[in-house]
Amino acid sequence: MSQSPAVPLPNPKERRRLREARSLTQAEVAARIGVSRETVRAWESGRTHPRGQRRVAYARFLAGLEEERGAGVPAAEVSAGASAQARPEARVVRPEAQAARPKDQTPPGACVRPEARERSSAPTPAQVQAEAEARAEERARARDLAEARAKAGAEAKAGAEAEAGAAASAAPEESLTAEAAFDALCARTAPALVRQAYALTGRRALAQESVERAFQLAWQRWPEVAVDRDPAGWVRAAAHEYALSPWHRFRPAHRAPDVPPADKTQRALLAALLDLPPAQRRTLLLYDGVGLGLPETAAETEASTPAAAGRLLHAREAVADHLRAADEPPEVLHEHLGALGGTERLQVPRPARVRIGSERRARLWTRVAIAFTALIIGATALTVRTAPTRYEPPQSPGRAISGVPPRMGPGPLSYEDEVLREKLRKEPARGPARLVPTAE
Template identity: 55%
Template sequence: MTRSPATPLPPPEERRRLRESRSLTQDQLARRVGVSRETVRAWESGRTAPRGRKGEAYAKLLTTTTAAATTTTTATNPEPTEPFTPARSLTPTEPAKSAEPSGSSESFKSSESSGSSGSSGSPRRSTEPPARSAARRAVREPPARSSLKETVDPASLTPAQAFDALYAFCAPALVRQAYLLSGRRDLARESVERAFQLAWERWPEVARDRDPAGWVRAAAYEWALAPWHRFRPRCRHPEPPPSQPVDRALLDALLRLPPPHRRTLVLYDGVGLDLPETAAETEASTSATASRLLHAHETLAARLPELSDPLVLHRRLAELASAEHLRSAEPPEVRDGSERRARLRTRAVIAFTVALIGATALTLHTAPTRYDPPVPPGETVQGVPPRVAPGPLSGEERELRAKLREELLHGPERLAPQSR
């Protein structure tokens, strides 16, 4: 009989972050504890719980990581300081109030932190540069609000309440991300609403998904980047650009990128996914995703040289997304729209089926009940002499013909009886 480790074990959402804070891969952690990489993956995803001596070693390793990080932070900064933000690190001479605007980076990434924590079961390798990894750890949110599971308890909610909680948690950030992809405010709101309407139609599937926020995000991105929007009447005219010149320049540079490169850039530098997760979400290989990302970075750096720094790029994306006051609909409106669309679709299918049945019945009623063979083509009759053409006319016949033609021109004469 196994027993739980005496050392308190952090929740599954924290285990992956603690491992990454020490720059350890799953293989390295598995070798230190003495288990396989699949076991570490299961521990981080929450599918299994660490037990026995190996679980005790795993808990001590994570606790030691947390204590070492706390001691290092206390020794380096003896006075309490505010959380690190990219704006403060890049512009240390600015005052505290000129840092990142309220709700820019946090609201931009609020719905994506649950997606990154939900995909902790996938194997990852630390292939990123140290500067890029440090920038990613710097812009991640605190673990207290990094998971939707810590906000609500899915087991105690009805389907409508769970959907409303997911919508309230993800919709504001998804609208801003869709605006970066499309450059249109109305299309951004419509993309998020259609994605959540599709999620409500397939709610049993979405509710059992490992990453519901990622499921909705992929659907919203697909709708926002659909190429047929250019044929819609309201999308033929450009919308008013952002008020700030720097925001206009960044949005113009983003919209000039190809849609796959734009989506990869937003997921990697805006949302904060790593390269394998970005490749999985864009349904591309890791090498193709890296090539798209490098091309997007080169294009942006050529137009805006200050965006060559990943921290600056992330901050500018967050500022551009939060500069527009994009409001999303209420969750009941989205659910009602999804149900109304499902009813209309059902009624259309029923009407088409009834019309098809009526046309089939009319065809059966008016169809002939017996077979009438077609008329065979005519055949050549043998033994009949050919038709003889008239011969040449004599002089009297020609005179008579001329007389008849002259009389026909003047019309018939009245016949009068003559007495004899």
């Protein structure tokens, strides 16, 4: 068996240039050829060179990149076609096909049997069939290439149209003012938020107040909310947190229960929701009502994904038990949550009113902060003015001294006083004895 000559390859720099021109990584090239990424790196650096069937496969892959570089075919399709042609399997050419094939069309790396070289070149039926199969294969390959080019052109055209539509739709948004953008956000999301707050609290007035406060806070922080990737989610989180605040239970207006919905199904669902803990209620509403994914629901409720999944399971079981007790099917929970509050007369906050209320509240709190700061400054100044400038030690408390008779008025002397008086009279001089001079 004769061995075919080595297939020529571009230099290492040209190999790397061809790969980078088609935006392919070394790992992708290695996957197409059937080798490791380190092997492709060694081929491109020139440390090693491919041999045998790997050399043939790599040469065909690079040739395909070179031919399709200017055709506009995506790199993934070019790599797929090259991979289909570059299978590292040994090919044994039939003697009839080798005899019918010209010498310059012998595939590189093919193994030709020696007896095929000795036979006559006269065409035989087997040779004609082999040649027809080869031509059919070439036509199928050309057809696949044409389809790939047409598909690439269609995708490029669709991408250009999508970019043009996105640019056209983004142009009006860029020209909107802050007030117009806020009004559009409020008009689009406020009705759904009011129904969600009603499902969380079961109170119409509190639901409307929660949504209005959330939009007021959003208008105060509009530079932050406007650049957020989900402004509606930002407002929704603020509304839900305000609606579920535990301080509302101390308000006199919220001590009495609100009027339940007129519809039987909504009344049973609302009762089931209000019996749940606030965390489970919010998780169920976000996942089954709003339609968020489990990771997004866990992030908005500030919980881990397993914790959110556990809350969701417990909430579903409890709501299903309530609905079965009320003879209602629990299978359409998503539809029930979406329709909850739809028949109630819930007022949606108007954008202009929300903006005016937000600005008034901001001015009020600013004035309160200024007044409180002025009060602190005045109290500090008064303390500095009236505080003592030197240290005055406190006077020590008095104490009784033993041995000194108490002061008394005139009257009879006691026995002790008489003894003392006699003793003093017997002394030679008045005063202590140590002060009297003595004769030497």
